[in-house]
Amino acid sequence: MSTSLRFTTSDLELLPDIDGVRYEIIDGELYVSRQPHWHHQYVCGKAASVLDAWNEQTGMGFVLCAPGVIFSPKNDVVPDLIWISRDRAASLSDQAGHFRGAPELVLEVLSFGAANEKRDLDTKLHLYSRQGVQEYWLANWRSETLDVFRRGAAGLELAATLGGDDVLVTPQLPGFSLVVSRLWPPSFRSGAGSAEA
DSSP, X not given: OOOOOOOOHHHHTTSOOOTTXXXXXXXXXXXXXXXXXXXXXXXXXXXXXXXXXXXXXHOOEEEEESOOEEEETTEEXXXXXXXXXXXXXXXXXXXXXXXXXXXXXXEEEOOSSHXXXXXXXXXXXXXXXXXXOSEEEEEETTTTEEEEEEEETTEEEEEEEEETTOEEOOTXXXXXXXXGGGGSOGGGSTTOOSSXX
């Protein structure tokens, strides 16, 4: 009989604090990732900018990059980006500034490598689905596509895969729209000859 080591939130306090290293726990399994490619961060920044502009107009919530979300001692993650309504933020925030429940919207930028892709496409999708996230956006800057998962009868379900000049609208964010091609680094846009603009 084999047993595997299971981690909890309290174990994170014992791990070394190293610049550029992110620790997450999902179902008791420890995930360690390095600082991502700058294109990954570019997508996060663009998404945050567009969401924040909409949020400034509506005042409905908060756009946060890499917040701590602790669903349970065995499920402690750091999504790339979230949008959380004011009411949920107030009710789910703990004294340490972490959220103890699901934000309405989570964005993850697909990380390179088979293990990282499995974590974002499978493990995190199932975790966010179980925990009550209403919408999960998975951005892939390599293929310039955005998978949009929305809550359905069975949890989070793929609602659309968007690319090019497709426009993302969502019932979660009334009046919000995003031309998906705005997310990608300029040098990777179709027909873009330089990194300017």
